[in-house]
Amino acid sequence: MRQLGSWVASACVGFGRACVALVVAMLVPAVWAAAVGLWLWWGGNPWSWIAPFVWASIGTLVLARPVCRMVRSLVARWTGTVIPAGYRQAGPVTRLSTGYWWNGYSYSRTSRDARKDQRMRLWWGDPATWRDLRFTVLAPVAVGVVAAVPPAGVAGAVLGFAQPTLAARVFGVLCAAVAVGSAPYAWRLVGPVAGRLLRASPAMVLTDRVAELTAQRADTTVAQAAEIRRIERDLHDGAQARLVALGLSLVIAEKVLDADPEQAKAMLREARAGAATSLTELRELVRGISPPVLTERGLVDAVRSLALDSPLDVAVSADLELRLDPPIEAALYFGITELVTNAVKHAEATTARISIALVDTDIVVDVEDDGRGGADVLAGGGLAGLRRRLAAFDGTLEITSPAGGPTNARMAVPCESS
């Protein structure tokens, strides 16, 4: 009894879904049917087909994307399968100092024109547009015909029972049987068909990946150039200047050595102090570029050293014997430094726990503190920068930080162990 009940329920649900799928799939054919009807109705004139044809074409182009969106959302709701759309995203429209608007492709006088132009170009250049059109052409055959079976069965049954003859009644019974039998299954074709035809093609995936990598490369280049400029400035204003002063002290000391030995001694002491100060500055600079312990011992010992120097009570657990690629080690080390600094500065934590582990082929670093939480990845903030730097290695940063704490940050970077 219960089985029968559930079957009836699934038949009813299936019937509804088949009708919805049929309507969505047949929207574009309906437009074309209307156009043909219009043409027949006008009749006679040999050029009368042009206007309906143009309207139907425009209708198809306009309807293609909404139809595909509907199918995607239906599939997601019915089967739980999310089909990534892969539409190109519009870039920012910015006002230039000349007063014109730049949308990434061309200049316009007003921001409205710029956006319109951008939409058209995006729509026209997006491979997803052509994929959507192909789907709207194939959908009536691939989805529509099968989805039409239950509604057609019901229609046949109604027609059959309306006639008094026996043959018609038999036909009606048969139609009803077909409708009821096919109802739970007829809509199910939507999922696989949409999954196959609406997914981003390998070419589109590659295009996206190339765009992503290009952006990352630009980021890296900018960051690298800024870093080099910083180092240059530090050396120029620091060590170089001090060495010049040191040389001067030595020259003066040499000059006055015979005449005034006391002053010569004072100059030499000054030179010595200058050399010590330059060394301290250079040491700080080197720490910022690449901490010596990291070079000498690798990530785990460098993090242990960091933990010892930290004002927090930091526990480090690591089961990582291998040495990673130096750039990955450096990125993770500076990531951990930043997270621990945040724990001290913003979260006011007193203890932290750092664990470094190899999970499958990923290096996973967890940094957890007992601070007040509420950390968020803000655009342009330190955490966003960290996420970008990790992205250069296809790495990720996840932050769980409810208000009131605790904060858990997880960095994961895929690695080829070396």
Place this chain on the structure above:
Amino acid sequence: MRVVVAEDLYLLRDGLVRLVEAYGHEVVATAATGPETLDALLRWRPDVAIVDVRMPPTQSDEGLRAALAARRELPGLPVLILSQHVDQLYARELLADRAGGIGYFLKESVFDADQFVDALARVAGGGTAMDPAVIAKLLSSGSSNRGLDRLTEREQEVLGLMAEGLSNQAIAQRLFLSDSAISKYTTSMFGKLGIVDDDNNNRRVLAVLTYLNKP
């Protein structure tokens, strides 16, 4: 003293050799790589060795490893580590065997030749000598939960100098105080930290460092 000098940069090695010889000590061997260092330490068994941390062939912490390996073979072999940077992790590794005869300094400490050779002699005698930078790091890490904040400012200063390896007399000179004032400070300091006082300066310094070294 018979000294081994291990340093890969020729100019620095040469300078160190001349410095040591200028003070009337004998340099019995020099080394420029990690394996050479270990070899020289084990073969010559010097009164004290000056060892750089970063050396070929890997340009990592070859020198430190060689020194630690040699001290495993010959416990208490006096070694003074000289480096461009000081790190708590390395300091803790060096002090872990509690055998004494350890020095750990920044390279610029040779600018004050008198103090440097002094420290070298202290290490050769089984004592401990630490760069102020190392002690500052040891003192600052987790200071609140180890009772260091119970010390007065002056006591902390005395503790730092003692951890560097100085004797009461040397501390008194450095701070322009009398010997008796210093022993008063040390008594109260040790009482607060629960360190057992010892008349032997080397053992006392080790006790202080061991205390600071606690995680």
